[in-house]
Amino acid sequence: MIIRDNVGARRAKWALPAWGLGAIVAVYILAVLNRGLWSELAHALEASRGTPGFWGLSVAVCCRLVGNLVLTLALVTWPRVGKALLAILILVSAASAYYTETFGVHLNEEIIQSIFETTRAEAAALITWAFVGWFLAFGVLPAVLVLLVPVRFMPGWRGLGWRGAVILAAAALLVVPPLLTGRNYVYFERNHRGMYDVYNPYAALSGTFHYLQKDVFRKKKAVTPIGTDATLAPGAAMAARKRVVVLVVGETARAENQSLQGYGRDTNPEMKRANAIYFSDAWSCGTATTVSVPCMFSNMTREKFDKPVAKAHWNALDVLQHAGVDVYWRDNDEGCKDVCARVPNDDLTDAKIATLCDASGCLDEVLLGDLADRIAKMRSPALVVLHIKGSHGPAYFQRYPAEFNVFKPGCDTAEVQTCTYAQTVASYDNTILYTDHILGRVVDTLKADPEVDSAMMYLSDHGESLGENDVYLHGADWATGPSQQKHIPMLMWLSPGWVRDSGVRLDCMARRRTQPASQDNLFHTLLGFFDTSSEVYKPELDLLAGCKG
Template sequence: MHTQHLLVPQLPLHARIRERWAGGIVCSSDVAFAFIVAFIWLSLYNVRFWELAAAAMWRPGLGASLFMISLFVVAWMVLALLLLVLPSRWLMRAAASALFAVAALSAYFCNEYGVIMNQDMMRNVLQTDRAEVGALLSGDMWLHLIVLGLIPSLLVWRVQLPKTSWRTRLGQRALAIVIALGLAFAGMFANSADFATLFREHKPVRYTLNPAAPVVSTIGLLADSRDRRADQPLLNPSGRVERTAAPSARPLVLFLVIGETARAANFQLGGYARETNPELSRIAGLTYFAKVTACGTSTAISVPCLFSHLPREHFKVDEAARYTNLLDSLLEAGFDVQWRDNNSGCKGVCARVGSIDYKQSNDPRYCRGSNCFDAVMLADLPEVLHHIQRDTVIVFHQKGSHGPAYSERYPKERERFKPACRSNQLQHCSQQEITNAYDNTLAYTDHVLARQIGMLLDADARLDSLLLYVSDHGESLGENGLYLHGMPYAFAPAVQKEVPMLLWASPGYLRRTQLRLDCLRESASLPVSHDFFYHTVLGAAQARSQVYDRALDLTAGCRQSGGHE
């Protein structure tokens, strides 16, 4: 007797994949889905959150243990509410899918660079450009995004939820929201003193809770921006701008150089042991200000603040576009004004003046792919200076020391300190390699500034000129586990807030204004800030307005009577 075997035809590969995908992952309810997803976020995407929370609040004992448990419960409920409040299953799935990607990216930058996802950081994200994004891309980041972002985002759509009426689902969600809120408030009430300490004394911790922090910060930022619309009338607090000196046959030229991410701690002119300013240190007529504090820890805040008449404590970046700024005042005073940008834009400061964007330049002498060195902004300067007939202000917005790809900010042949980190994944480099690469960027900035001063000196026979350089903010190079910049100002380390600033004046300018450099140097060690920039530039331009403050003009007390004070 022969047994006949029934052969079952094998399905094609694509059909088997589709069949397995259709099988899905069974979940008992919408509520269970929300709490499971929130638990995964809290457990796998919040390493930095728990590190900071433990560093701030943990101490041996039952009280601290109970607080950490209650913090877990509160955070879990908060993350679950992100999904429970959405009215439909489709929205809940879509939100969970998108938030897995957000959480993956946020967790990567929080863990690797110590980034804090507050409104200022989200403003930086929204205002970034392609070059800055490219500098952050890495194999580790893509792997992180795929494993913790893309794969979970796709699996969300494979979850099978039971077929129930919308009334049943609404009732379940309402009950779950009440329970979640109740547990959250109960946990906070039972440990109210510890929660008060965490929220008041350790505010950065809350901005690392993923994915809630980037979502809430972005919503808050957009809401503030909508409340302060740019279509409101432009306000001119300066009033009439007047010149304080008689017209001269010699044009007055001011170079305002806005550095990027240069920190004072690594400037040779300020006492740093390494030769990061070999060329500037040999230039006569230069004054270095040793104790300068920035207005913010990011370009998006510091640049508008620099050109605002308002001091840091009164400045609000979302309102800056409503007011005229320093460049508007210089225009009214009769100057030709031009903004040259090799960074991520002027942040609205140059809205009413001529500008040149060098990021898209293809000059082979200075550009490598999408990255151009700051010297690209100087290529035509000798010819420009030769043809200047009117008083002129040129602003140079440098790429400077923008990280994390420090080694891309200077030509390879100008690498002084070796070995230098050549990766944008700083965590893969030693501390010395990171410092070497960063110091190379400062040495290149030194070279660019020295060239600008040399060009002005060459034109001294027919122009009176002054150069003022200041960095927008500083940088963390791994100290205390922090990299880059953008920390909330109140909690940012000194290296992110203390910046280099220097002033150079040509012999012709010194004769014209009777500015005494010995006097200027005597006060150069006093604490100053970005607040002085607006008023110092007006003073240097021999101009005055209704908001000019002589006390904030670094040159005011050092001009003799012949300088038309």
């Protein structure tokens, strides 16, 4: 690995050889900034202990990880720019290491996309004093030392020869040991791909590359309409009574902490009072907003979901608007992820309302101020989508006003890892209680006009880890992630007029609520709310269809 400082004849005799600096950086990144990787690797290998070829497999995996980093450093350490690139790799590795080691976050493609697309307020919540201290000590200081240390390099073809030798050696580490261990390595790699999501700087670089490739630099395709045959049944389109549905899309709420799910704390008093229909076995499409929100409005199921394909096609809002529903989206979270791009929408994330907003963002009540007036002005039938901030972490204490600080003592910092588990859960439960209050206000708004057939549906985009097994936040791989990040609250409230005019049998819904449900149901349930007829509508995925008539 060769780095060149342009100091000419004045090069100090004691300058560090370029390959020596590269080796020091490699050892530092592997030993100090990848402790989470080695911990996860040890846990993964433990399952294979005692099997034939265990030690060979262990050596092969370690060789591949070391070879990956050595190859990366060899490819970036060119004269003039090499030290700067090494410094950048240290900074990226240090930032990644803090979040992977502190919160147990896996830097997969969805998390990288969330980082690029998050709001300033939410990003600021993650920049804590603990992070700043870590980043200065383990990122900035080593990076500055790399920039300051004088180095010498081999001239001309000799230097290129050494670089080629290092690259070949790294390639051999990547290829030869796995080949020698055969299918043992193939099986291990297939079952433990998650370890690369905590491998620094590989995880951040790989995730960023794939995000840029798929979401930024990918050629934008014309959006393809689906459900162009969608029509409203005569009873819905020409009903004498106005029909309104409010869909509340939650953020980071998990089923485990809902009293309607059986949780010990009374976190859902308003929805209990409203006799909401709570679906106790509901699951998300992903563990990050960037996946779940586009997925839930798509007509694709979780198993077949593909983000680029979804973005290139109409979603439920487009189909309903085409059929004649008056659709409106109002946001207080990370944006609609292109779901609302073709319908009227309003983003209040950066609203300036003194009683509801500050530097950390706005409380979710900002969405409700003129909700009644908005609904009154919409033609029938109408769909209003409210995208709330809900329980977005790690600064849970900023998600609710003082009067909802009911469960104490809480965790009044974004550095949740410094709080006890009980404190973190208490603050999180307060966010669930506040969300229940928001839902209660929506129901009260709808009930205020008994001449309107109204309904409300709520579901969260994904769940949250609060420190169980030292894992915080969300974004884990869906297949292997904890249930807390995938098991979500989902509920529905129907006005008496809606029940009467739509023919929904509440006794049937009482049985349906304990059966499996997921975000796969949303597309078809929304169409079912408005009795929409279309080839893209699947009644077997409509939560209401089996209980009508």
